Amino acid sequence: MVLATYNIKGGVGKTSAAVNLAYLAARGGATTLLWDLDPQGGSTFLLRVKPKVKGGGEKLVRGKSDVSARIKGTDYDNLDLLPADFSYRHMDLHLDSAKRPTRRLGRVLSPFETEYDYIFLDCPPSISLVSESVFEAADALLIPVLPATLSARMLDYIGDVAGDQVRRLPFFSMVDARKRMHRDVMEAFRAERPEMLHTVVPLAADVERMGLARAPLEEFAPRGRAAEAFRNLWAEVSRRLTHASEVDEPVARPGEP
Numbered sequence: 001m002v003l004a005t006y007n008i009k010g011g012v013g014k015t016s017a018a019v020n021l022a023y024l025a026a027r028g029g030a031t032t033l034l035w036d037l038d039p040q041g042g043s044t045f046l047l048r049v050k051p052k053v054k055g056g057g058e059k060l061v062r063g064k065s066d067v068s069a070r071i072k073g074t075d076y077d078n079l080d081l082l083p084a085d086f087s088y089r090h091m092d093l094h095l096d097s098a099k100r101p102t103r104r105l106g107r108v109l110s111p112f113e114t115e116y117d118y119i120f121l122d123c124p125p126s127i128s129l130v131s132e133s134v135f136e137a138a139d140a141l142l143i144p145v146l147p148a149t150l151s152a153r154m155l156d157y158i159g160d161v162a163g164d165q166v167r168r169l170p171f172f173s174m175v176d177a178r179k180r181m182h183r184d185v186m187e188a189f190r191a192e193r194p195e196m197l198h199t200v201v202p203l204a205a206d207v208e209r210m211g212l213a214r215a216p217l218e219e220f221a222p223r224g225r226a227a228e229a230f231r232n233l234w235a236e237v238s239r240r241l242t243h244a245s246e247v248d249e250p251v252a253r254p255g256e257p
């Protein structure tokens with residue numbers, strides 16, 4: 001199963017989600033690989049790995065790199081990382097000069113799909129050949145959405161470009177529940193978009209602190225609401241992925257009929 005954290009917009013929580021969800025998948029016993037596709041190397045930094053890939057992005061996408069040798073272990077059981085490299089900033093050009101560019105990332109990953117239960121792709125914020133290649137390679141896009149009216153258009157746009165080939169699992173990110181505007185926008189959004197996940201990731205200092213701790217939330221703030229939100233998010237995403245339906249069935253609570 002290949003899952004990409006994606007949004008055209010920057011700074012919405014893609015990397016925070018990729019690192020925490022990949023960690024939770026691994027902790028649950030699934031062999032997990034995270035490929036940090038962003039030349040900024042956010043997830044590589046958070047997982048304390050050197051942002052360097054021998055031969056760079058070009059050799060990788062051309063199938064001329066020994067990918068196994070480029071994959072690094074992390075401090076966590078079951079969680080491996082294919083690091084970011086500064087050369088990934090030219091990934092579009094490298095893809096563009098390759099044959100069947102949008103199939104390239106999938107080709108890099110296909111030998112590993114039996115080895116790993118989950119492969120996460122942490123994408124840079126853009127809409128480009130890299131993203132088109134991600135749409136082909138991924139089974140689902142995990143899309144952090146800010147509770148702002150413009151996000152609706154962004155989500156429609158992603159839908160138009162990604163098409164039906166990949167499932168979209170959008171969720172609200174950086175939500176301040178005290179803000180009336182956030183609550184109103186979320187309510188209006190949900191009414192029109194049943195595919196929105198129920199779990200909301202709150203705006204929380206713990207998430208920012210990941211940059212200081214250089215670790216997933218579970219490792220340094222497991223009792224916080226942010227860690228709890230990501231546990232819920234992973235549970236909900238896993239549930240959705242095992243169901244064919246686009247819309248999650250409400251979960252029966254104990255005591256309810």
Ligand SMILES: Nc1ncnc2c1ncn2[C@@H]1O[C@H](COP(=O)(O)OP(=O)(O)OP(=O)(O)O)[C@@H](O)[C@H]1O
Binds near residue numbers: 009016174201207208
């Ligand atoms: N729920 C949250 N609460 C508070 N801060 C957050 C939250 N999610 C992310 N942040 C902070 O916002 C910044 C951007 O987050 P992150 O790197 O996860 O976003 P991104 O979408 O991957 O960004 P980019 O587009 O640059 O790759 C980081 O400093 C991060 O710590």
Ligand SMILES: [Mg+2]
Binds near residue numbers: 014016
């Ligand atoms: Mg990022």
